[in-house]
Amino acid sequence: MGSLFKRSHKGGIAGYWYIEYTNHNGERIRQSARTRDKQAAKQILIHLEAEAAKRASGLIDPVAERFAEQRQRPIKEHLQEWIASLQSAGRSEVHIRRSRQRVEKLIENCGWIVLQDMTPESVERVTARMQENGAANQTVNHYLQAAKQFSRWLSRQKRVPFHALDPVS
Numbered sequence: 001m002g003s004l005f006k007r008s009h010k011g012g013i014a015g016y017w018y019i020e021y022t023n024h025n026g027e028r029i030r031q032s033a034r035t036r037d038k039q040a041a042k043q044i045l046i047h048l049e050a051e052a053a054k055r056a057s058g059l060i061d062p063v064a065e066r067f068a069e070q071r072q073r074p075i076k077e078h079l080q081e082w083i084a085s086l087q088s089a090g091r092s093e094v095h096i097r098r099s100r101q102r103v104e105k106l107i108e109n110c111g112w113i114v115l116q117d118m119t120p121e122s123v124e125r126v127t128a129r130m131q132e133n134g135a136a137n138q139t140v141n142h143y144l145q146a147a148k149q150f151s152r153w154l155s156r157q158k159r160v161p162f163h164a165l166d167p168v169s
Contacts, residue, residue: 017041024055
């Protein structure tokens with residue numbers, strides 16, 4: 001059972017209500033309700049406790065919830081985090097720069113904004129256009145390699161349920 005309380009402030013200024021409840025992992029959580037209305041704070045507490053109970057009972061799948069959260073973020077944020085992981089893994093600056101440029105170009109030409117936009121069809125369409133415009137097979141393969149590396153990293157980091165570009169050859 002959660003609880004509501006107000007912290008006292010100097011000068012007699014009424015502050016926000018605070019909520020304290022137990023989450024689905026059994027951890028005690030204390031956070032501001034960001035409201036001065038006790039009834040609104042109570043409704044927030046009831047909602048948070050219901051969500052915790054759903055997670056504890058398995059009605060809400062935390063893995064699916066994580067995928068949904070990641071899916072809402074812009075693909076360029078994921079790209080920045082991938083680049084940071086390449087740097088922390090000790091990859092050469094040349095490799096990192098080239099990989100970033102190639103994936104950024106694919107993101108732009110494929111029109112990817114969020115992760116669900118990343119499809120094998122969009123990559124195949126763009127690489128076919130590259131070849132029509134005179135790009136060498138080796139160049140196209142370098143772009144494919146960088147895109148597939150990025151997609152593989154996304155799946156290994158549990159940001160997507162599967163390696164989206166695995167079928168691309």
